[in-house]
Amino acid sequence: MKVHTIGIIMNGVTGRMGTNQHLVRSILAIRQQGGVTLPNGDIIMPDPILVGRQEHKVKALAEKHGVTRWSTDLDACLADPANQVYFDSQTTVHRAESIKKAIAAGKDIYCEKPTDTSLEGSLELARLAKQAGVKNGVVQDKLFLPGLLKLKRLIDSGFFGKILSVRMEFGYWVFEGDWQPGQRPSWNYRKEDGGGIIVDMFAHWRYVLDNLFGNVKAISCLGMTHIPERVDEQGERYTATADDAAYATFLLEGDIVVQANSSWAVRVDRDDLLTIQVDGTEGSAVAGLRDCKVQHRVNTPKPVWNPDIENPFAFTEQWVDVPANQIFDNGFKVQWELFLKHLVIDTPFPWDLLEGAKGTQMSDLGLQSWKERQWVDVPDLKL
Known part of the structure; x- marks a missing residue:
């Protein structure tokens, strides 16, 4: 040895x-x-x-x-x-x-x-x-998170049939720093220091989408600075110059549509800080950081729109957990x-590093789409 x-x-x-x-x-x-x-x-x-x-x-x-x-x-x-x-x-x-x-x-x-x-x-x-x-x-x-590994297992098995769409919800409320300290450093909210949720998170979304569902072909993005003023680590007020939320739509190869909301100004009413819902012709899944649940075509309920009666369905109870079947390391x-x-x-x-550059490309194009208020194509990257 x-x-x-x-x-x-x-x-x-x-x-x-x-x-x-x-x-x-x-x-x-x-x-x-x-x-x-x-x-x-x-x-x-x-x-x-x-x-x-x-x-x-x-x-x-x-x-x-x-x-x-x-x-x-x-x-x-x-x-x-x-x-x-x-x-x-x-x-x-x-x-x-x-x-x-x-x-x-x-x-x-x-x-x-x-x-x-x-x-x-x-x-x-x-x-x-x-x-x-x-x-x-x-x-x-994030490719190695238990929830996403379970989701990848479903994709590889053909569980979804044809994948139609993906919906991603990410974020939580980051305190402004006045009466409670913020959970993230203040530079995250200053554009001049490299801050902003688009720069931070779109690099993640690029590799998640490319590796799980298919290459990103186009993007439409709206960024926002919802909290205009915060308090830094020294107790000093400062102007937030970077975006703290981004609302994006991605078009992937195979015409898969992805809606991705990223926000540090949202209160959480979902199973995890990141949830990814995948809908396909044969089944759907919702993955978090560690867990993943599914609903197959044959188990899908048949709701009918009727606002005049109480909802008869317990929708969240109609999903089945995907078993771990292995030990997931960090x-x-x-x-x-x-x-x-x-x-x-x-x-x-x-x-x-070329894959890393694709993440930076996604951030740049997201910022460009926001500035120009239009869809932007994602060209292939080569050295």
Whole structure:
């Protein structure tokens, strides 16, 4: 048995997502389980070094979780041949510059999305990585959620017949910060800092739609800034310059119509913060983050519109849960394991920087559609 030790520069993991999902529940969890086992019995063992701009934060994070390597000097980390991978979960406006440095240093790249604030920038990163011959990947975590994996199982089985439409509802009320602190950092609501729900969420919707239902061909989008003023982490009021809600329609190949509402100004009256309803000729399903329920054609009730009587149907009781039939691991961790295997034994990893650029393209086109108040076609992307 051989142990393949992979040094990983983890930049920007002092933030909530970087700490919880990437450091604790992915890399440290992989180390605690004894690494990633390869088919021949070899082990891949990630060896993280935490990097951040603020010494007190990165040092405290490392000490809390027993990580021996940490630094505030990214250039020194990139110069160290023991570090093979550069991972980035900084805010979007800082990401591209650091990834370019890492590519120039010959590091393999794994990063959060959006990969840049513009399509041109995201495509440049994909081109640079290809020219340098470094392996690269982008986090596309929602593909590995239990609810979406169950939904994918239904699609692959032909359960739906011909898929007709998809309806996606995402969001929750993010407090304004005055009488309760907001659940999201204030930069999310400043366009100049890379904020906005279109930039944040359309990258997710692109890979979910492309991978589950079919390539996105056109988009119509209306963005809104429903809450014009918020209070930041220092208690100071500021003007929200970015969109906090987006109402979009996507047209997919096969004429599948997708309606997607994304909002940080909505109160939740549904089973989960994200629900995806799929309707087909033979059946329907509603998936959340972890659960999925179905209603087949033969079990579909026959309601008749009659507002003069009480509704005789208990609609929500007429659906059947899709069983798990397996143990679902953390989605971020699952994709990390796949990327590590890709590095060592070159197993397929289709979610690269070009796929990340498609997410940025979707955000750009959503903003364009909103500005022009019209449908916008989605052209194919090539390097």
